[in-house]
Amino acid sequence: MSQSPPAIYTLTGNLLAERTLEFSAWSAGQTQRALRESFQVGGKGINVSKMLHRLGTPTTALGFTGGATGAECSAWLARQEFASQLFPTGLPTRSGLVVRAGSQPETTFLGADAAPDAAAIRACADYLDAQPRGQVLSLCGSFPGWTTPAFDPLRAALGRWLGHGPLAADTYGPALVWCASQPLALVKINATELRTLFPAEPAAAAVSDLIRSAATRGPVPRWVVTDGAGPVWFQEGAGQPASLTPPRVREVSPTGSGDVLFACVLDALFRRHATLAEAVTRALPYAAANAAHAGVADFPRP
Secondary structure (H helix, E strand, O other), X not given: OOOOOOOEEEEEOOOEEEEEEEEOOOOOOOOOOOOEEEEEEEOHHHHHHHHHHHOOOOEEEEEEEOHHHHHHHHHHHHOOOOEEEEEEOOOOOEEEEEEEEXXXXXXXXXXXOOOOOHHHHHHHHHHHHOXXXXXXXXXXXXXXXOOOHHHHHHHHHHHHHOOOOOEEEEEOOHHHHHHHOOOOOEEEEEHHHHXXXXXXXXXXXXXXXXXXXXXXXXXXXXXXXXXXXXXXXXXXXXXXXXXXXXXXXXXXXXXXXXXXXXXXXHHHHHOOOOOHXXXXXXXXXXXXXXXXXXXXXXXXXX
C-alpha cells in the first residue's frame, strides 16, 4: 500500500499582529486619515501555510501568542481555512503596521521582537513529539531567544524530528547557524542571510560560490537562495549550483514572495517528489505573481 503524501507543519517563532492602513497618499511628519484598515496575522510560517493551503496541501501553522495582540491573532487564525496550533506565552505578540498609498512604495513598520517563554517552548516541543512520523516541519522566520536555555527542549525535539521526518528552514540569525549545522532536508534563505554563514568571505563573493560551499561542506544537501527580483540560486547535493530568473512583473508588494516560493518548493519536493530544479521552476511564477499583487498569497493563480 502506498503511503499518503505528508502534511507540512510550519513553526513561526515571531508572529506579527499586522494592521494595514491604506491612504490616497501619505508623507512623514503629518497627521493623516486612512481610507481603509484591515488586520491580518503575519510571519513567515503563516504566509507559507496560507500558500500551502491554496496548493491543496494539508498544513498546520504553529506559533506563540500572548497578550491582547496575541488574542487578536488567535481569533484571526481561527477564521482561516488552514489549521493552526498556538502556544500561549507571557509577552504580547509583536505588532506591525503596513502603509499603502496609491503609487507610493509600500512601507512596513515592525514592532519589537517578543521571545516566547519557557513554558510555551516546552508546550511546542511536546506537541512536535506527539505528531505522526514522516511529516514535514518547516522553521520559519526569526526565533528571538534561540540561544537561551529556554529553547533547549525545542532544539531537542527538532533533533528527534530529524530521526523520522524532513525538517526544512527559512530562518536567519542564530537559528540559521544551528540549522546549517544539522542534517536538514532543505534550507531556503536570501543572499544576505547566506553571507552571514561565511563571515570570512569577501562581501562581493559570488552567491554561486557560497551556495556551493554550503551544499558540499555541511550536512544540508539542498539550498535555495533568493535575491529580490534577481536570479534564484539552488544546489542539490554534490551537483553544480544553478540559477533561474523570476518572471518580470510590475512589482506592487514584494512582501511574502519568498514565503510563497518556499511553500511551492516544499510542496513540490516532499509531496510531488520533484527534483530541486523542478521545484524551483514550478515556484517562480507563483512568487512573481505574489509580488505583482497586494497582500500575501492572495493573487490569481498563474
